[in-house]
Amino acid sequence: MSSKETEPETGEIDRSTAEVTRWRRQCTIAIAVVVIAVIISAFTISRDNASANKSCQCSDGKYTGMVEDCCCDYQTVDTLNAEVLHPILQELVTTPFFRYFKMKLWCDCPFWPDDGMCSLRDCSVCECPENEFPEPFKKPSRNGASSDDFKCQMEKQEAFVDRTLDIKAFKGWVENDNPWTSDDETDNAEMTYVNLQLNPERYTGYTGPLARRIWDAVYDENCPNYFSSGICHEKKVLYKLISGLHSSISVHIASDYLLDETNNLWGHNLEILHERVLRHPERVKNLYFTFLFVLRAVTKAADYLDQAEYDTYNPAEDIKTKILVKRLLYNPKLQSACPLPFDEAKLWQGQSGPELKQEIQKRFHNISAIIDCVGCEKCRLWGKLQVLGMGTALKILFSVDGSNDINQSLQLQRNEVIALGNLLNRLSESVKFVHEMSPAVEKMAKERNPTYWSKINNWFNDLKFIK
């Protein structure tokens, strides 16, 4: 081998050094490009995450601060509802006392001929046979301070009890009329008992102009001009209660919807949840307001409800009912986090307070009469129950003289307490469903992917069925 082959000449050495240098420079550039690319992609991912979080926060952020006109904030309501109220109420409404509701199924509509429009079999209500509902419910209740009581006391002087010393808040179930509702609650003719557990509030197919006519009548005749600036606070409260109840009914339709009639497949319809409720923040706010309003009524009547008789002749179940009621009324978490959910003392303050109260009572009375015109039996059942529950809350908050201890002068019917408990549970379910579903639903709605509703419905329903 010649030295030429082994020893490169000087010119060749210079060329190879230049190549190595060029190769090194290219490597450095390539590495720099990779590093920059990695940095850029990391930045992009983190920005996407940040904006995803931001959109979550944004949808959560819509409902922050105090619930309007209430004394409790959204976050506290959600936490208390998830940890305390919802679990207790879910159990309470299954007890024999709370699951039988007395109502007149066939009501005459005072405004339009009965329309009887309902597309599903699911629209009809199963009545309880006589032997199913609790025995004590069949006994006539006390009729207020009945004249018979006084006669009895006059005849037997030794049996006379000085009632001014009687500090018991609950004096037995009474049958008296609720001034806020149109039904005569003392009239037992044609009343039947319905097992609410067998008749859940859910999608029934009652829709279209006839259903719309009911809601229009409720809003147009009873809460008109809500959006005008001069409307007084009290009328706004009435509007918000109705709107909150409407939202809650829509939430229940969306949460328990007939997805596939042929295969009788039920599940969530999140498009309806979005279209009818979440897309309108006012409706969500009114739902929270209504929940706190009813919660305030329940806690205000705490002593009365605590002492009430929950007998159904099922000793174990009745004890459970009493324990659950106590847990609901005197819950330490609730008392410390939200001691006054709504402050009713702020209403009726103006000079025309008493007349205004009468006017609003008359309007609510009208609303309760309109519910008799709901053509679908099961919708009417839940409509009447919830309106009676609301009328009971209004009675507790406004019909009893606030200067006395309300628990002393309050008198409720058994059916009013059943309606109140079930209404609070329905509202609690709606608040929970809205809180759990809204971040994901609103995010999906923003993306506007044409197939997103079917995808998200399937996803949530799969989760539900797996559970």
Ligand SMILES: Cc1cc2nc3c(=O)[nH]c(=O)nc-3n(C[C@H](O)[C@H](O)[C@H](O)COP(=O)(O)OP(=O)(O)OC[C@H]3O[C@@H](n4cnc5c(N)ncnc54)[C@H](O)[C@@H]3O)c2cc1C
């Ligand atoms: C008392 C009652 C009980 C019912 N119960 C059931 C039931 O259990 N199951 C069932 O499937 N159907 C039930 N329905 C029917 C259901 O409420 C709807 O009317 C139906 O599903 C048609 O809905 P929609 O989209 O036309 O709007 P609807 O809910 O009928 O609303 C009509 C109009 O009212 C306004 N509106 C809607 N929500 C609110 C709100 N929260 N606050 C203020 N304004 C609002 C809007 O302008 C809307 O277009 C009930 C109806 C009534 C009146």
